[in-house]
Amino acid sequence: MLQITNLHANVGDKPILKGLTLSLKAGEIHAIMGPNGAGKSTLGYVLSGRPGYEVTEGSVTFNGNDLLDLEPHERAAAGLFLGFQYPVEIPGVSNVQFLREALNAQRKNRGEAPLSGAEFLKVAREQAGALGMDMDMLKRPVNVGFSGGEKKRNEMVQMGIINPALAILDETDSGLDIDALRTVGDGINRIMRKPGKAVLLITHYQRLLDYVKPDFVHVLADGRITRTGGAELALELERDGYKELAA
């Protein structure tokens, strides 16, 4: 589904990714772990096309198509979802309005008919309910006045509504208490643990992986994948730290 080959990327003039190669197949969940500054968030931004993140070498294909050639909104329409580490506030725009416009923009891009208000609300209500989110929160402006945990939960509601093929979740576990962690973990499994879908979990800690069992764990250090293993690698990292393994 996603094939990253020898990816090099700069932020400004500074090289961050230095030859990263990674392959995700449909039905798989991959975790990427690594120390601060290794390039984990940069990977998420590069894959979703954030301006200012410049690819200098290498290639990325998504379902056989050149991903890097697409604009961010086209990548979203193609089925890629980025769960933000720091979800952004948009004052004056309700969650419902934001998501409906976003979803219908994606559908338009794919040549599908837009969802009506009623159809959309039905989906939104289901997804919010499944994540224990109040409909009132869906009517509030996007992330404005939300706590850290609510913002992350809102990302999951968005993912549920958009229903992407590939989710890149950037530290979705940070700032969550144990209960919220479980809710978010359950959400990821429910929405994404399906044939034809894949997840790239970017995380510092192994605790989310108690709820979302990865098929592969990769260590990202200094812009490259330095080690790959199964779920047990995360436990090993938790015990020994990155220093040993990155070397």
Place this chain on the structure above:
Amino acid sequence: MSDELDMRDKAAWDAAEKVADYEHGWSSDIETDFAPKGLTEDTVRFISAKKNEPEWMLEWRLKAFALWKTMTPPDWAKLNVPPIDYQDAYYYAEPKAKPKLGSLDEVDPEILRIYEKLGIPIAEQEVLAGVEGARRVAVDAVFDSVSVATTFRAELERAGVIFRSISEAIKEYPELVKKWLGKIVPMHDNYFATLNCAVFSDGTFVYIPEGVRCPMELSTYFRINAENTGQFERTLIIADKGSYVSYLEGCTAPMRDENQLHAAVVELVALDDAEIKYSTVQNWYPGDAEGKGGIYNFVTKRALCQGRNSKVSWTQVETGSAVTWKYPSCVLNGENSVGEFYSVAVTNNYQQADTGTKMIHNGKGSRSTIVSKGISAGHSNNTYRGLVRVAPNAEGVRNFTQCDSLLLGSLSGAHTVPYIEVRNPSAQIEHEATTSKISDDQMFYAMARGLNAEEAVALIVNGFAKEVLQQLPMEFAVEAQKLLGISLEGSVG
């Protein structure tokens, strides 16, 4: 006068006559005779004669014209306006206003694209674009809906609401007009208002009788011959004791208009316990991306909250015109009267807007709210200029002002010029102001969810302007939202 034009107008007139054949119709003189170019006392006499005005009206116009000749244009606004040659313009029914077009195929594709985005039906598009024979279509369209229009009219009449062109009102209700015309915006008020007094082309007159709640939103849309009110529009709305009216003005569609200078005057008066809600969407031609062409819009709008507990609320969405000079104001004479001003002003490319309000608190316990949202993109400049004045005898006055500016790109300007003059120590005045840019984070967040750059800007800007947009009547609000996005097209790379 070409025969062709004559025929076109005759066809329109015939159809209009059919529609307008009711007691209080708005059918007025649609002859296309015109005054020669230039502005002299004769021009003023010509206009007045054409309208069959009574002597007192002509005298009033002539007095204004004599005064205007002694005046100079104001230069205090943060606007760069080249000198205007007042002799190089027509002041009555300019004959060749619109080039004739055979069909929509000949219309600038850019304009068509905008019509399409706004979702305007083809028939209306043709009228707006000035396609040959389209006026007939428009009149026919009105003819089709004549039953609707008649129902509305009957309903207004039953309620005792007077809704006329100002020319008709001058003839039919001279006492009412005389009592208030020029009393809210005095003849000598400013250069452009004085000019309007001398040469106003037409406009609207509304009177809501005591205790009447106007049964519908009043809009010039229902006036079939509103099409050519011209560049010097004059509006007078009188809300008698305990009455209520909501009035909508303007059009979201970009209107073609070859008249460069527009100088309207709007006067509102609210008596005891009366309320007027006045909403405007202005989208006149802003000039091209290089700043060539475009309308100069010098408007004087003022409300007199004369009665106790009277209230006037101005809501405006200003996206068009090359130059906007406009300060809808409230003179709060009545005890516990209320003034409100909600404004969104968008400037892009080389547009300039200097707009705001004046809240003049003379009445005890009078209150005002000002919410201004300025959005600047391209090379444009957007200024909020507002005055809050509290008279010495006005006890217990309150004002809240919020002024937010949003910048797109690095070449646009936002300016805030608040004037606060308080002469009574019991007043509570609050002023909040922010200036921000659309952040890269917001843009990327919206785009990562599937919106393209323009959709993302439109969404964020609409959120920024929401407090004002939600003051608009529903049908206007939806179009205004689309309009904000369209006005900012090309403002993100």
